[in-house]
Amino acid sequence: MSWYRNTVWFVKGLREYTRSGYESASKHFNPAEVEVNVAGRSFLITGANSGIGKATAKEVARRGGTVHLVCRNKERAEVAKGEIVTETGNQNIFLHIVDISNPKEIWKFAEKFKNEHKLNVLINNAGCMVNNRELTEDGLEKNFATNTLGTYILTTALLPLLEKEADARVITVSSGGMLVQKLNISDLQSGNGTFDGPMVYAQNKRQQVVLTEQWAKAHRNIHFSVMHPGWADTPAVRSSMPNFYQKMKNNLRTEAQGADTVLWLAVSSEATKLPSGLFFQDRQPVPTHLPLASTHSPPEDEEKLMEVLEELSQKFKSTSLG
Secondary structure, three states: OHHHHHHHHHHHHHHHOOHHHHHHHHOOOOHHHOOOOOOOOEEEEEOOOOHHHHHHHHHHHHOOOEEEEEEOOHHHHHHHHHHHHHHHOOOOEEEEEOOOOOHHHHHHHHHHHHHHOOOOEEEEOOOOOOOOOOEOOOOOEHHHHHHHHHHHHHHHHHHHHHHOOOOEEEEEEOOHHHHHOOOOOOOOOOOOOOOOHHHHHHHHHHHHHHHHHHHHHHOOOEEEEEEOOOOEOOHHHHHHOHHHHHHHHHHOEOHHHHHHHHHHHHHOOOHHHOOOOEEEEOOEEOOOOOOOOOOOOOHHHHHHHHHHHHHHHHHHHHHHOO
């Protein structure tokens, strides 16, 4: 079945996830849905110094929003901030240097941010695909630390801030790769068997879909969504999937095309008319499982994921905040 799922996913991707898929879908978009003024609203975007994160930040800034860029690399982040300010004329662009793979850093940042800013929209975009098993300084597998635990901690820590605002939203940038993975709570840090970077990444992206669904049930006055940007030509794709990039580079979406649904989910009033907790592609909710695929999980597994992440996050909170 794994061969079947991978084949179906790749064939589906050739049809839908490439640039031509975006061009076909966009014929049905209503441009007015994203041509809105968001002055006075505050947006926090992780991984915002390149790729889809930076493309989203630019578009939000063009619409007058206050943008908080959360980035790991200070030099690249400052260049990105300067570019956004210059291109958009928006001076309300703020920079925060945080490593999303470091849970203690995230807790410290979130506590400080809550005391100094308001927040209307959180966009969890930062991610990584490390192709060999690598541990962080905290002994966490790096893909899991960044894509799953980091996303969980940042979102959990900022929920009280979001709860205070009208029309609060949380958007997580996932991947269609999650369609080939069933939630596996028995080996969250990929310590067993052969390590396969793309499949570990896909498992993390499945976890993000589950997180979104669980948060949507628990926090009714915040609109949660998770999305697949399609296959876009970003620095992350070039560095982490060089063979895929070489084969597909002429068919990949631009960064702006990859960011389109993130922007739509972040600013459009149409997005929040749809139920919270859905998975989106090209401005439409789409299934989270392939036909005939055995990737559905029992509710107790999804609840267990939340319990494990909460336990881990509290452990790092206690050590980071004394």
